[in-house]
Amino acid sequence: MDFGFKRSPSSAVNLDTVDHARYDRLVQLEPDALTCIGCGSCSATCTAAPWSGMSVRKVILGLQRGRDDEVDRMLSRCMLCGKCTMVCPRGINTRHLILTLCRLDRKGEVVR
């Protein structure tokens, strides 16, 4: 019988071991991504957000925290309407950032 003896996975992110290859490549191609201040304007204005939870802020952060599945889930809902780029207070070209990310595989290589 089941006594409930199991190990729940830890939700903590270990920055020592987290894999951020894709993020590193991204900031090479789109250095402005570094200047994100997580203000959330992009998410707030996002056309896809209401039904998909898309958020460029979370994408940029998620990549640094190794949450690639979540990142891909969000990216695959973006419609490239470009509103996020219009509102970004730091002038990040979020639209191209998304396109660039879609071209990178998990290892951060541009797919050919």
Add this chain to the structure above:
Amino acid sequence: MRERFADAFNPFVIPFLIGMLFVLGYCLVAMVRVVAQLPKADRKRFLLSLITPKYIWMNIRDIFLNCLIHVKLWKRNKVLGYMHSSIAFGWFMLIVLGHLEVMLFLPERIHFFYYPIFFNFFVAETETTLEGALLMFLMDFFLLMVLSGIVLAIIKRFASRIVGMRRTTRLSLLDRVGLYALWSIFPLRLLAESFTAHISGGSFLTIPMNWIFRQFLGNDLNALPTWWAYSVALCVFMCVLPFTRYMHIPAEMLLIPMRNAGIRIRHPRKGFALLEVYSCPSCGVCIDACPMSVRKVNCQYTTVYLNRQLRRGNERRIEEISDKCLLCGKCTAVCQVGVQGPELRVAQRQRRKYALTPSYAGIDVQPMAASVAGAGGVLYFAGCMTRLTPSIRRATTSLLDKAGVRWTLMDEEEGLCCGRPLIMAGRPEQARELIDKNLEIIRASGCDTLLLSCPICYRVFKEEYPLEGVRVVHHSVFFQELIAAGRLRPARNEKEKFVWHDPCELGRGCGIYEQPRAALAAAGELVEAGRNRAESICCGGSLGSLTLGFEQRRAMTQNALDNLTVSDPSSIVTGCPLCLSTFGRYADRPVRDIAEILDSHC
């Protein structure tokens, strides 16, 4: 009238023959390749058009007007127009007349390629006969015409501003070779014919020169070398032609019938795209036209260089150039041969491979349902951008109410993107998914008019959505009609001075120029921008560019604003939310959407 040489041959014609055969052979092969690369349907369509009288006439006319007379260029710039047509048409006439002479006097020699070209060497004619004198005169006349063109060309090369071009293209090495060959051909012909004028006869140009030469050197010795030089110059020109911008001369002759047949770019590198690339004369008109060129560093991203890189197959540069462009379409508008810069670039963007492909199939459109069934029902799609410029939406809906239109919003709470941004980014399949979703909503609404206040949306709904029975209309047009029908009565205010900015997607994109102006004229005084209509300057905010940074766009916006304010309007009016917010950022005077203006006057 007598033939000078019994064997009707001289070795100096050999270079010319080589060049001639080479260039003809090359062009033939190239032409076959291009046609072969077309998709089956397109090829059929094209070949059919070649035997359809309507198209035949159209093609002949266009080729004559564009390739020889360069009417487009005349309209844009008289000097350049004269320069090009004098060379092209003059040369053409020299060839025609040459053949005419042969046909008239020595029909049996017509099968010699070189005879018409070097007629004056092989045949001694007297100008005493009428036709002789006439032909001689015409020959010299057209030669003079060409020479005048050449002189202009040389001036243009060294001081482009004199002929009214701010920037001109950087020439590649072969281009230079071709250029100098071209320049030398006609002076050499003049020399050659002058040296032989006392034997073969001549006219107002060659006779006097012949006389001058005879004062200080015996001609007969000089005659042959000059003919050699003339033939060699021709040879050089024809041999390098396929590898230089001069390839546009033959290419355009194929491009025109294909375009007339309605062929479009289907493959980024093959068929029609390839043909367009080769049709580019790298004249550089697009450099000045391109809104990006306000910053000199951006000149390298203009269409002329895209075509050059496409010829060279330099993938890195091709990607750079393709992604930088705003897709405003200005280059196409001014291009003499009508190379479609934006379409070419989008095609390149479509080549990309992606690790991640978005999908919208899962979206449930139920929450977005809107209903406005029945005749006269207007479904208003405000669009994503309009959410950042709510004034447009408010003004539009208020105008609809004032005109008593029965309407409903398609994206009241939330909505989907129209798909145009995805298409611009080179992801048409994904756009297709969105289009299907939006179609569901539109069809379900039962509307008979789809109203759009955003040209980006308007264009894609018009071009890509199968909306039989539903009228797709931009609000500027819709309101103009309401005014015409007297359902809207704007109070005209003389004191207000409006300038209309033609949004790229609305103007060049959909050819809508006059209705907005008419509507504005009803509200106040309408003034024009320095460059307007098909040549209006992109606001710099376009979604077309993937890589232009925010700061880089500023200069373009500023330049567009300077162009809009030449006649000092009291406010700048546009019909695009993107232009509105982009201009609004830097404008020194109010920027309004046409709906706002009309609403405040009704």
Add this chain to the structure above:
Amino acid sequence: MIYQGKQKIWADYQKEIPDNHWFYVRSCIRQNFFPASEKYFLAICRDQLGRDIYESEHHTTCAGIAYHCDTIPQETAMTVVARQFALMTEAGYENLVTSCITSFGNYTEILETWRQFPELEEKVREHLWKACRREFKKPKYVAHASDLMYKLRGEIAERAHFQLVHRATGEPLRIVEHIGCHYSKMFPHKGVGGAEYPCVLSGMAESWGGRVIDYPERRHCCGFGFRQYFVKANRGYSLSNTHKKFESMEPYRPDAIITNCPGCPYFLDRWQYVISEMEGKTYGQNGYGIPVLTYEELAGLVLGVDPWNLGLQVHQVAVEPLLDKIGIPYDPARKYLGMDEKKIMTPGLPTSLKCF
């Protein structure tokens, strides 16, 4: 690690612990898990160190478990606690020492609440009177039994038969101290050494010859956390906490874990078995687990009490390796003999955790 830094902090968190005359309240669960611990605490204090410690058979639970499981309101708990105070007052004592950490936390929390809301205290006095006609004086001092033993550690060291030293190498044993959350995390100044670096257990371990090791997850809860363990759905969470601690202490190769809380030793001990069954992983040296002792058991060992009388046989993790290291004699044959020297049942052996 700068040891002086810790000493400085310890100096800031010294609580006054009277030397003698205590009223002792037992823990609900320890009597079942570690029956000998409380017995030997009293034995050591009374017989060996000659202290006066009184306990009343009338005292009940402090209701801490029910309170922390959200099954009773604090007022009820307060009234129950008030009754314990009444018993203490009646017995003529004013120093309260508790065996259970949660009780200690509970008493401290209630007294602190009364200090801030005297009206509540009045109300509870009323309740108590109505319920059982009793009255009480608030204790002068509330200490946890480990506080007391910390105070007496020196005297114990003097009487020590054994040192916490590896007999073979002469190296001090590597001891992990685990403090129950309710000891000082709520009121740092009520615990010896405060909340961040409590020295109540490390003090004992060191004065008895051991060396305390500090590892990143030192502060972490054992995972019991009442609702975490009692609610089956949360049990995985409870286990994960313990697992996290073991993973963090493993590289230090600890010889023993000592605790001062009813739940912690139980879970630190039993979860080692569960983890070994689930993942085949053991944390002690060569296949054994890390022995987990209560501070009373440790004191007992130091003072030369027979391991089986201390009830070390009811531990899941085998203590023999530790005994061997220290050099404490024991008779394996007597391990599972009951009080009456008759054999009680011998437990079956785990699959991967080495035991005897």
Add this chain to the structure above:
Amino acid sequence: MVNRNPVIAVIGAGIAGLEAARQLADLGYSPVLIEKEPAVGGHVAQWNRLFPDMTPAAEVIDALKKQTAKIRTLLGTEIASINRLKDGFSLVLTDGTSLLCQAVLFATGFQLFNAAKKEEYGYGIYDRVITNRDLEAWFNTRKDMRIKQPEAVGFVHCVGSRDLKAGNTQCSKVCCITAIKQAIEIKEEFPDAEVYCFYMDLRLFGKKYEDFYIKAQRDYGIHFIRGRVSEVGEAIDGRVVVKAEDTLNGKPVKVTLDLLVLMAGIVCNPDAQHYARQVGVSVDDDGFLKSRDNIAAITESSRPGVFFAGACTGAKTIPETLAEARSAALNIHHYFNKRK
């Protein structure tokens, strides 16, 4: 100009004291600088470079020193007691002498929060945990065993600021920008090191601060994590394990660092409170000296003849402090003009 030249006791010879004394001297008064340390310059003298232009702190101090060279300065001297007289004050100094003056200027400055009080961060317990001051000292001397080729460095903002539990609910104002400055300097020293800043809020209010921040992000790739460090532990190799919540991500984060720098906040100098009580000047509930008015008269106390300059009334940046010192001098000048 006043006929006699009154004596003004300037308590503290940090930048506020020096600047005020210099201005007073120029106005024709005779200020006396009283400094308990053996040297002038206060905290700034211990700093290496100053935000946002990376000006060497020594430059600022040397300039002030030069301008105050002629002013009477009592170094290594503390005040045993202050008594108010009919029109002035008498100070008894620890060197036994006493000083009569007509006005007292508090330039007592601040004290760095004692980072050891945040026990969970283990300052003074873990070798690899240092404070902003320690780091500046290292920039100056390059002598600190704890700093050698770190691969990962962390900065904890708001240590002892905006923290009820640490007894200081105020924002220390300069730590955010200091942390960014020091992070950049660390990155310049050790370009390969990963640098993390753990912050609650980033308060970059001053001129060019935001540019500085963007520079730190874009040019130096410094990671900013919004979340307060909860606790620090020591790994077996002596590095420190830092735990925090990445609040923007809603997940706990854990990172092992070679060096953790605590941004100790600014609290009032206890001596100041002590002297203030003696002259009957009240202490505000934030622990700093209470100005007569926090908007119109920040440099005036509620008592005639007692004036404030600099951080004794609250955390301040260097330019603010200097400006205040000047305005205090001017206040004193008007004060004497009125009396005459």
